[in-house]
Amino acid sequence: MTEHPSKKVFIFLNTDKHASPFDILKLIDIFPEAQILKYENITVEDAEKIVYDSMFPRGPKGAKHTKIFIGGSNFETINKILEKAKKCMFPPFELAVIVDPNGAYTTASAAVAKTLEISLKKKLGNLEGKNVTILAGTGPVGKTAATLYAMEKAKVTLTSRNSERAAAVAAAVNKKFKTEIVKGLKAETREEIGNAIKNAEIILSTGAAGVQLLPLKILEEYGERCRIVADVNAIPPLGVEGLDVNADGSELLPNIFGIGALTIGTLKNKVEKELFRKAAKASKGIFDYKIAYKIAKSLVKPETEWWTPTIPNP
Numbered sequence: 001m002t003e004h005p006s007k008k009v010f011i012f013l014n015t016d017k018h019a020s021p022f023d024i025l026k027l028i029d030i031f032p033e034a035q036i037l038k039y040e041n042i043t044v045e046d047a048e049k050i051v052y053d054s055m056f057p058r059g060p061k062g063a064k065h066t067k068i069f070i071g072g073s074n075f076e077t078i079n080k081i082l083e084k085a086k087k088c089m090f091p092p093f094e095l096a097v098i099v100d101p102n103g104a105y106t107t108a109s110a111a112v113a114k115t116l117e118i119s120l121k122k123k124l125g126n127l128e129g130k131n132v133t134i135l136a137g138t139g140p141v142g143k144t145a146a147t148l149y150a151m152e153k154a155k156v157t158l159t160s161r162n163s164e165r166a167a168a169v170a171a172a173v174n175k176k177f178k179t180e181i182v183k184g185l186k187a188e189t190r191e192e193i194g195n196a197i198k199n200a201e202i203i204l205s206t207g208a209a210g211v212q213l214l215p216l217k218i219l220e221e222y223g224e225r226c227r228i229v230a231d232v233n234a235i236p237p238l239g240v241e242g243l244d245v246n247a248d249g250s251e252l253l254p255n256i257f258g259i260g261a262l263t264i265g266t267l268k269n270k271v272e273k274e275l276f277r278k279a280a281k282a283s284k285g286i287f288d289y290k291i292a293y294k295i296a297k298s299l300v301k302p303e304t305e306w307w308t309p310t311i312p313n314p
């Protein structure tokens with residue numbers, strides 16, 4: 001019987017009861033010949049066993065063509081699974097690992113890269129030192145966006161309806177980068193939201209689907225320093241009132257340029273495809289938010305001579 005150790009196999013380790021078909025369908029479209037195995041409701045202990053059992057049966061050659069995809073909605077468990085998977089592997093049995101918790105890494109990468117692109121296109125400079133407010137930044141997309149902005153050395157204000165939650169996310173990102181660049185703020189009332197955006201040059205809204213976070217009147221009243229506003233929520237009501245989902249740098253208010261959720265979603269899809277392709281090609285490596293953001297930056301590369309495609313390491 002012929003063996004096929006070069007056939008691509010993607011092993012999904014998902015923390016949810018049912019793995020979303022989103023990434024699975026995407027993979028099938030890109031690699032119709034690939035085999036996909038999925039394991040749901042995964043704990044860190046389960047993941048350890050599955051990773052070990054994925055490393056050896058196809059030999060070193062097959063290991064190069066066996067990929068792990070860690071996903072789901074439990075951000076903390078996903079990070080622990082990744083750490084466990086890294087510890088399990090050793091040469092020549094190292095598998096390439098893709099990580100994208102419910103699309104959060106690719107979505108945040110697309111959102112942050114779009115704000116950078118529009119900033120450069122409007123001659124506002126890069127992200128370093130910029131005041132950025134992430135509204136409802138306590139979910140997976142917001143946390144990842146805070147990490148990416150911190151990587152770019154932007155000054156981040158991250159909001160939540162609960163001050164402890166906001167502070168905890170800010171502290172986690174600050175700890176990672178050994179800085180105080182991110183601060184958490186409660187923002188629920190009109191005045192609190194106003195206070196959270198009053199210094200922002202860039203606002204990114206990362207709230208739950210179908211939740212409006214920024215009424216236009218508040219942006220008009222408090223957003224005098226704001227030049228870019230972006231939203232990842234494509235489900236009405238949108239996160240930012242009046243921001244066309246297809247906006248790609250058009251003015252929402254005089255001198256405030258908007259980036260809509262579908263514009264970000266379109267880039268997110270391209271980033272995800274490229275992330276899959278890179279991981280499929282590689283014999284090993286971790287394909288997480290850092291690679292996703294690098295891809296997103298390369299895809300939005302504006303025509304400017306001082307564009308640097310490299311990203312700082314955390």
Ligand SMILES: NC(=O)c1ccc[n+]([C@@H]2O[C@H](COP(=O)([O-])OP(=O)(O)OC[C@H]3O[C@@H](n4cnc5c(N)ncnc54)[C@H](OP(=O)(O)O)[C@@H]3O)[C@@H](O)[C@H]2O)c1
Binds near residue numbers: 138
């Ligand atoms: N285009 C894509 O492919 C794509 C992929 C993934 C996600 N998304 C979108 O990205 C957005 C963020 O995703 P996510 O998974 O990070 O979101 P999430 O975890 O569902 O929500 C983010 C935050 O929204 C806040 N929130 C929830 N309900 C609220 C309410 N009723 N009023 C005010 N704030 C509320 C919560 O913060 P606090 O409780 O701390 O206030 C929560 O942590 C969503 O709109 C999602 O649809 C798009």
